[in-house]
Amino acid sequence: MTRSRPTAAAMSLLATLLACALLHTVPAGTVEAGGRTSAHGEHKCAAVQSPAPSVTCAAAAAAEEDVSDGNLLPPAPLQAPDAKQYVTGEYRDEVHAEGDLAGIHTGEYGYKYRTIDGLVLPPYVTPKRLAAAQSVITRADDICYCSFPKSGSTWLANVLYLMLHDGIEAEGDMPLRSNLHWMESSWTFPRTQAEVDAMPPPRIFKSHMPHGYALGGGPGKAPCRYIYIARNPKDVAVSYWHFESNQSWSGGYNGPWEHWLQLFVDGKVQRGSWFDHVLSWWQVKDAENMLFLKYEDLKRGFPSQLRRISNFTGHELSGEAFERVVNASSFQHMKQSRFANHQTMRGFEGFLRKGEVGSWKEQFTVAQSEAFDKLYKQRMAGSGLNFDFE
Numbered sequence: 001m002t003r004s005r006p007t008a009a010a011m012s013l014l015a016t017l018l019a020c021a022l023l024h025t026v027p028a029g030t031v032e033a034g035g036r037t038s039a040h041g042e043h044k045c046a047a048v049q050s051p052a053p054s055v056t057c058a059a060a061a062a063a064e065e066d067v068s069d070g071n072l073l074p075p076a077p078l079q080a081p082d083a084k085q086y087v088t089g090e091y092r093d094e095v096h097a098e099g100d101l102a103g104i105h106t107g108e109y110g111y112k113y114r115t116i117d118g119l120v121l122p123p124y125v126t127p128k129r130l131a132a133a134q135s136v137i138t139r140a141d142d143i144c145y146c147s148f149p150k151s152g153s154t155w156l157a158n159v160l161y162l163m164l165h166d167g168i169e170a171e172g173d174m175p176l177r178s179n180l181h182w183m184e185s186s187w188t189f190p191r192t193q194a195e196v197d198a199m200p201p202p203r204i205f206k207s208h209m210p211h212g213y214a215l216g217g218g219p220g221k222a223p224c225r226y227i228y229i230a231r232n233p234k235d236v237a238v239s240y241w242h243f244e245s246n247q248s249w250s251g252g253y254n255g256p257w258e259h260w261l262q263l264f265v266d267g268k269v270q271r272g273s274w275f276d277h278v279l280s281w282w283q284v285k286d287a288e289n290m291l292f293l294k295y296e297d298l299k300r301g302f303p304s305q306l307r308r309i310s311n312f313t314g315h316e317l318s319g320e321a322f323e324r325v326v327n328a329s330s331f332q333h334m335k336q337s338r339f340a341n342h343q344t345m346r347g348f349e350g351f352l353r354k355g356e357v358g359s360w361k362e363q364f365t366v367a368q369s370e371a372f373d374k375l376y377k378q379r380m381a382g383s384g385l386n387f388d389f390e
Contacts, residue, residue: 124185132193136196141201143225145205146226148208148271160309228292238360
């Protein structure tokens with residue numbers, strides 16, 4: 001299933017949707033939150049999601065890669081209704097699959113994904129990029145933050161950048177993503193080995209891969225400092241459903257919550273099983289160059305967790321700098337900050353959605369919650385890893 005660039009009519013519809021969101025109504029036949037269609041006029045809703053943003057290579061002035069010969073092409077930003085230009089265009093197979101279409105599949109409700117060694121991944125995580133990420137030669141002052149998607153990784157990235165810059169955000173056209181290196185991705189701020197080799201220290205790497213595919217080999221094998229952030233799986237499942245719905249990289253997936261939840265518990269969402277992913281990193285938590293964080297701990301005691309991160313990385317903060325990091329890392333600040341909110345990427349307009357602990361209760365039925373609790377108890381038994389769900 002493919003998606004074309006928005007037409008003038010589509011843009012007009014989007015403007016109508018945004019206006020309706022302010023009135024908490026959705027006209028008949030339009031898309032409600034979560035990607036479902038309203039068959040009734042003036043149906044009440046909580047929010048209306050915008051279409052999908054995307055990301056580019058900041059090191060190449062936000063250009064997209066021409067996979068045919070490796071040259072960089074000028075970007076073709078799309079125009080939003082508010083006249084904002086996106087720096088990064090939509091994911092496109094013909095560009096970002098890098099010529100490897102054989103591993104891309106389309107499932108029910110149009111869900112698009114790639115498989116590598118049986119692991120379900122986004123189509124922009126190509127075999128070539130993944131191999132390059134695993135072979136990166138890291139340095140002792142590098143930091144690689146890792147997570148299953150929708151677990152607080154952007155929050156952590158913001159914290160790391162601010163910590164390294166005395167709590168001061170970059171100005172101008174240098175958003176957070178421009179300061180990160182996501183080696184496994186061919187689409188959102190991709191990097192070449194030559195580019196990252198030329199980067200001054202300290203470098204910040206991002207990864208959403210399980211430990212078996214860790215950047216540079218992983219803790220104990222590479223000198224890089226690794227920080228993994230995990231979040232309770234119920235909140236992750238709900239947030240990930242909202243994030244994947246109606247997006248270019250997911251094939252415009254429009255499945256209902258019940259379908260998505262089944263994919264999630266079966267490990268058939270992009271990046272595979274939450275349980276396998278989190279436990280793979282938990283098993284190396286005691287490595288000298290590894291720090292394991294929980295999203296819920298940061299929400300409830302951010303200053304103490306910030307000190308843990310600061311001590312682990314060896315970047316101590318003065319009193320004033322510490323307060324600046326605390327203030328600039330709040331959810332409300334990040335949501336409004338052009339530096340941190342990813343709003344220049346098409347498909348990420350609602351990227352920072354709620355940032356709460358326990359919002360899963362608004363989506364799970366009682367039966368679904370009880371069934372998930374049973375699975376959680378079975379999969380986590382004996383691991384010593386526990387999460388707060390509210």
